Amino acid sequence: MxxxxxxxxxxxxxxxxxxxxxxxxxxxxxxxxxxxxxxxKEFKTTAHEEIRTxxxxxxxxxxxxxxxxxxxxxxxxxxxxxxxxxxxxxxxEQVVRADSKQKTFAITYExxxxxxxxxxxxxxxxxxxxxxxxxxxxxxxxxxENKKIxxxxxxxxDFSKLGYETDYNAAVKxxxxxxxxxxxVLVANYCPWCRKFEENVLRxxxxxxxxQSNYVPLIINKEKGGFxxxxxxxxxxxxxxxxxxxxxxxxxIAGYNNKDEFLYTLRNFTSK
Numbered sequence: 663m664x665x666x667x668x669x670x671x672x673x674x675x676x677x678x679x680x681x682x683x684x685x686x687x688x689x690x691x692x693x694x695x696x697x698x699x700x701x702x703k704e705f706k707t708t709a710h711e712e713i714r715t716x717x718x719x720x721x722x723x724x725x726x727x728x729x730x731x732x733x734x735x736x737x738x739x740x741x742x743x744x745x746x747x748x749x750x751x752x753x754x755e756q757v758v759r760a761d762s763k764q765k766t767f768a769i770t771y772e773x774x775x776x777x778x779x780x781x782x783x784x785x786x787x788x789x790x791x792x793x794x795x796x797x798x799x800x801x802x803x804x805x806x807e808n809k810k811i812x813x814x815x816x817x818x819x820d821f822s823k824l825g826y827e828t829d830y831n832a833a834v835k836x837x838x839x840x841x842x843x844x845x846x847v848l849v850a851n852y853c854p855w856c857r858k859f860e861e862n863v864l865r866x867x868x869x870x871x872x873x874q875s876n877y878v879p880l881i882i883n884k885e886k887g888g889f890x891x892x893x894x895x896x897x898x899x900x901x902x903x904x905x906x907x908x909x910x911x912x913x914x915i916a917g918y919n920n921k922d923e924f925l926y927t928l929r930n931f932t933s934k
Contacts, residue, residue: 682771685807689723690732698738730755747777751796794854826879830889833880837906843933844904845877848884855918856899
């Protein structure tokens with residue numbers, strides 16, 4: 663067991679932060695390759711959809727072929743009884759050598775994550791989480807290195823149709839009238855985890871029904887403000903359970919929760 667732990671720690675070190683630049687990238691050709699008999703090939707479709715979504719948000723074109731490929735490479739191997747999955751997000755393209763002016767193919771961006779899976783029923787969930795980490799890292803670096811980016815507003819109108827408030831003061835008034843705690847979800851632009859939380863958790867009927875019955879739900883894009891700053895932290899998404907009397911957060915969830923985890927919290931939270 664000690665030997666296995668040392669090996670896993672060494673493998674984890676391979677996913678260090680990138681030294682490459684994403685400045686000036688306007689078009690890519692998305693590629694997804696999955697190798698390994700225990701990996702679900704149908705995840706390829708999901709991966710393509712997630713990649714195209716983040717490219718749309720960043721304003722990077724992927725229509726038609728381009729010599730610059732954005733490749734998600736997924737492979738696996740076993741270390742004792744643990745399935746170790748390596749996920750790499752790379753950009754490969756033709757570049758010109760500075761000395762000879764010759765064209766050559768090179769990897770101009772690379773980011774990696776390693777997953778350690780003992781329960782095969784969790785493979786898809788862990789692959790989705792690993793992909794979100796890679797895309798989040800890619801997105802943050804691209805935004806940092808490219809100044810002229812048009813932000814994509816979150817669809818608050820859609821959440822209004824689900825019964826969410828989108829204004830903090832309106833939510834407070836409603837909560838005090840109904841004597842219910844406020845469920846505040848803070849999201850942000852260019853946040854793959856926020857999008858995953860919205861689509862895979864908040865929009866599910868059983869989740870929304872439970873929220874509407876017991877809480878006054880409020881969703882706010884934290885980049886636009888309009889809420890007490892003490893409720894903000896560096897992570898997104900952020901979920902606060904706010905007492906309608908004191909307007910203090912009694913419970914906070916930082917980051918993504920899957921549907922089962924979130925349902926458990928919704929059912930078991932008790933306001934003071």
